[in-house]
Structure formats: structure tokens, C-alpha cells
Amino acid sequence: MVAKADETHWTQVAPQWIAWARSPQHDVFWAYRDALVEFLGPNAGDALEIGCGEGRVSRELRKLGYRVTATDAVAAMVDAARQSDSADQYAVAGASDLPFDDKQFDLVMAYNVLMDVDDVSAALQEARRVMKPKGLLFISLVHPFRDRGRFAGPEPDAAFILEGTYYGRERFEGEEEHSGLRMHFSGWSQPLQDYMAAMEKTGLAIASLREPVPDKAAENRLRQWTRIPLFIWLKVRIL
Numbered sequence: 648m649v650a651k652a653d654e655t656h657w658t659q660v661a662p663q664w665i666a667w668a669r670s671p672q673h674d675v676f677w678a679y680r681d682a683l684v685e686f687l688g689p690n691a692g693d694a695l696e697i698g699c700g701e702g703r704v705s706r707e708l709r710k711l712g713y714r715v716t717a718t719d720a721v722a723a724m725v726d727a728a729r730q731s732d733s734a735d736q737y738a739v740a741g742a743s744d745l746p747f748d749d750k751q752f753d754l755v756m757a758y759n760v761l762m763d764v765d766d767v768s769a770a771l772q773e774a775r776r777v778m779k780p781k782g783l784l785f786i787s788l789v790h791p792f793r794d795r796g797r798f799a800g801p802e803p804d805a806a807f808i809l810e811g812t813y814y815g816r817e818r819f820e821g822e823e824e825h826s827g828l829r830m831h832f833s834g835w836s837q838p839l840q841d842y843m844a845a846m847e848k849t850g851l852a853i854a855s856l857r858e859p860v861p862d863k864a865a866e867n868r869l870r871q872w873t874r875i876p877l878f879i880w881l882k883v884r885i886l
């Protein structure tokens with residue numbers, strides 16, 4: 648089988664990602680974690696994470712009381728998730744080809760993975776298939792504004808500049824480096840209406856939406872992201 652572009656990239660960068668995501672307080676995930684837990688709410692049941700990476704979101708779901716199945720297209724990610732006891736079950740599986748029966752999960756978690764998959768519609772169809780009829784699909788995306796624009800400088804009130812257009816589907820590539828760790832991100836940027844169109848086609852609807860801000864502890868470091876949303880979170884239901 649020929650590996651897909653998204654899986655090839657993430658296989659190459661798996662060691663980088665595992666170090667990046669595992670290093671305590673290293674990336675922005677931690678500044679949004681409390682808001683995530685609050686928005687998810689106290690529900691529990693059977694949860695599936697697609698694109699689990701080294702497992703930090705699965706570990707949060709477990710703390711909330713979910714029985715968690717952690718999956719990722721990349722075997723090294725699933726191995727890392729297993730080593731940290733992140734979930735109750737594990738599978739190496741692409742988002743568009745999940746090895747599960749229909750209507751199994753109360754929650755399907757897609758945390759910062761849909762920007763990476765080549766075929767968003769196919770991933771949404773699979774998520775819908777494995778969700779219970781009253782189940783929840785939780786999607787976190789890096790906000791498309793963030794991909795298309797940039798701050799003019801490091802100052803908290805620096806102008807946010809959009810060059811080109813917000814519209815259209817484009818590859819993004821970027822290297823981030825800090826505190827001795829480097830991460831090469833690569834994926835797809837598309838406007839929110841494209842995600843919405845894929846959901847409509849799949850019989851899914853947004854029930855709730857948040858554009859979270861970083862928590863107080865990280866506010867100084869991430870001041871710019873209190874002005875423009877870095878992430879968008881969607882609670883999605885079957886129509």
C-alpha cells in the first residue's frame with residue numbers, strides 16, 4: 648500500500664512530535680487545557696481519539712472518566728501513547744479507515760488532526776459511522792486565521808497582517824523552535840466554510856463552538872492570542 652502524504656509526514660516527524668508534546672508546559676496545549684476540560688464537561692462513556700499522537704488528550708479524557716481508545720495512523724505515536732498508559736485500548740488506524748463497528752462511541756475526539764488529513768470528508772464520515780446516534784464529535788482546529796495571517800512583530804499589540812486570501816485550500820509548512828526543541832508542521836489550511844460543507848455533506852451539524860483564549864498563567868507569553876483566536880473548538884452532532 649502507498650502511504651498517504653499526511654501519514655508520511657507524521658511518520659518522519661514522530662520523534663520530534665513526541666519530544667515536543669511530552670515536554671511539560673512546552674507548547675500551547677497546556678495553556679488551553681483547563682478551558683478544554685471545562686468545555687468538554689463532565690460527561691463520560693466510551694471515547695475514541697483519532698490522531699492521538701503521544702497520547703496527552705487521551706490521558707485528559709481518561710482523567711475525566713472516559714474509557715478511551717487511542718488511535719493514530721503512525722505506529723510510533725501509538726507506541727508512545729501506550730508507553731505512557733494513555734488509554735484503555737490502542738490501534739494503529741487512519742482517520743478514514745477505522746477498525747471499529749458502527750455506533751460504538753459516545754465521544755469521538757479529533758484534536759488538531761483534521762488539518763493534517765488529506766481527506767477531511769472521509770475522516771468525518773468514519774467519525775459519524777462509529778459514533779452512537781446521540782454521540783458527540785469534538786473537533787479542535789488551529790484557527791484558519793492563524794494559518795493565513797501573521798503578527799507584524801512580537802509586541803502584544805502588533806498588527807495582525809493578512810497577505811493573500813483567507814479563501815481556498817492550501818498546504819502549510821512551518822518550523823517552530825524553542826527551548827532546544829524543533830517541530831516541523833505540515834498540513835492543510837482551509838476556510839471554516841470548507842469544514843462546514845464537509846460536515847453538511849456527512850449529516851453532521853455544529854451544536855456548539857468556542858474560540859478559546861489562553862489561561863491566565865500563560866497570558867503574558869501568549870498575549871497576542873488573547874486578541875485573535877489560535878484554536879477553534881466544535882461540538883458536532885449527528886443530524
Ligand SMILES: C[S@@+](CC[C@H](N)C(=O)[O-])C[C@H]1O[C@@H](n2cnc3c(N)ncnc32)[C@H](O)[C@@H]1O
Pocket residue numbers: 653654657658668697698699700701702703704718719720721724740741742743758759760763764765
Ligand atoms: C498535531 S498532532 C496532534 C496529536 C494529539 N491529538 C495532540 O493534540 O497532542 C496530529 C496527529 O495526527 C496524526 N495523523 C495525521 N494524519 C492522520 C490520519 N490520516 N489519520 C490518523 N491520524 C493522523 C499524526 O500522526 C499526529 O499524531
